[in-house]
Amino acid sequence: MKLLVAVKRVIDFNVKPRVKADGSGVDLANVKMSMNPFDEIAVEEAIRLKEKGAATEIVAVSVGPAKAQEALRTALAMGADRAILVQTDEEVEPLGVAKLLAKIAAEEDPGMIILGKQAIDDDSNQTGQMLAALLGWSQGTFASKVELDGGNAKVTREVDGGLETISLKLPAIVTTDLRLNEPRYASLPNIMKAKSKPLLVKSPEDYGVDAKPRLKTLKVVEPSKREAGVKVASVDELIGKLKTLGVVQ
């Protein structure tokens, strides 16, 4: 079975995003960029399925600017076999990405597509579910465990009340939650090896997809700031404050 994993290049999760003074967006100039953390978990899960013998080939796909090749090289260094970049300098929304991935899925015929549950830049949490809809496939979102069993995948999902387990008919979409696995670091020899793995560069037009945004961002502002309050020295003083605020009787 072939696996497709989708990865996005985003602001590094350790960097505090700064809103541009003109309100047009978040300043990404000279900011460290990395693979979206949830996508690293997706790549890791694909590699583990391959190591268990449940998968034969892993294709990593990204939609984004030329520099998104870096995220794909990271995926290749971790253990993906080849990569496809749908290169565009325009912003592509989850719906556009899902349409492109659906076309690639039609060409590649994978048994499963694994994606991060959300990207830490736009926090949309949509692409996997949209891709499942467009392909007419089953979806296991927010996965904390994935087991393959013949023509089905058993997926444990992190839901608001706890955990839920569902059985999905393959081919299926899986989106990853934090506790699915702990992604490996790529070793230096593997980083070197990744440089010679195949990486195909395509354009949205190659797939005949209109990926023009449907949402217009009118402005981006900083959230209202919270001021630090007071420090108290003892539990009694703390209780006193809580009483003043009417929080406890």
Place this chain on the structure above:
Amino acid sequence: MKTLVWVEHEGGKIKDSTLPAVTAAAKLGEVHLLVAGKDVGKVAEAAAKIAGVGKVHVADDAALEHALAENVAPLVVELMGHHDAFITPATTTGKNIAPRVAALLDVMQVSDILSVESADTFTRPIYAGNAIATVQSTDAKKVLTVRGTAFEKAAAEGGSGTIEKVSGGKDVGLSKFVGAEIAASERPELTSAKIIVSGGRALGSSEQFHATIDPLADKLGAAVGASRAAVDAGYAPNDYQVGQTGKIVAPEVYIAIGISGAIQHLAGMKDSKVIVAINKDEDAPIFQIADIGLVGDLFKIVPELTQKL
């Protein structure tokens, strides 16, 4: 504009998370509800009583019992033939279903809205709440998920909606429910609790987490939350997690115990009315947003606080 709001329910009762979504929908126009599930007659009756509700569409079928997105989405798409907006709470159920519906309608969803600015313009958090974007949807129909803490809850009583049965909601044969481990708790639900006591990695172990946090929560009638670090370390179950990728909460009082205050945790709780922080590190970022801070050993402070309250 006619809106269709997804009603979340469990055990024959409407979940509180539905009510802020109704408020958001009412800002757009007429509010219709969708109650989908198995044997949901009682839920539909309760839904019709929510203030401001017009019509309640009820789809009663075994295939809808566990709200599997594969079975629910075609039903919603059919109803969207005569509605203009599909709205769900931004819960794990809503987040699972809404994008599937949006893609089938060829609509770009607006996730996690914080406000309705006009019929097509909304604000939403991006970058873990470090920025707020105002976005305008150019799609004819809208698909929205609603952040529960950003809207008042609609009144659960006082409405007189009409109930209408709808067919559809077949088992499309793509997925099956296998089982669930839903924690049964006497405590209030995290997302609707008035007080939350939350523990971090400094608790050190699952035993110490529960021995320290639970008695204080019980004394205050509070819900228990946890930081991602505490959940990752196995001190608390995943459904306790407060933060960007966990639950977004805004209680009257949030008591952060042994939580340093990573950006992604703050994103989930910084809209709480009063934030109390107890931490041994006086430079912990949590103190920069806390209304009341107490520096010291939580293993001494918390039992003392519990006893004295």
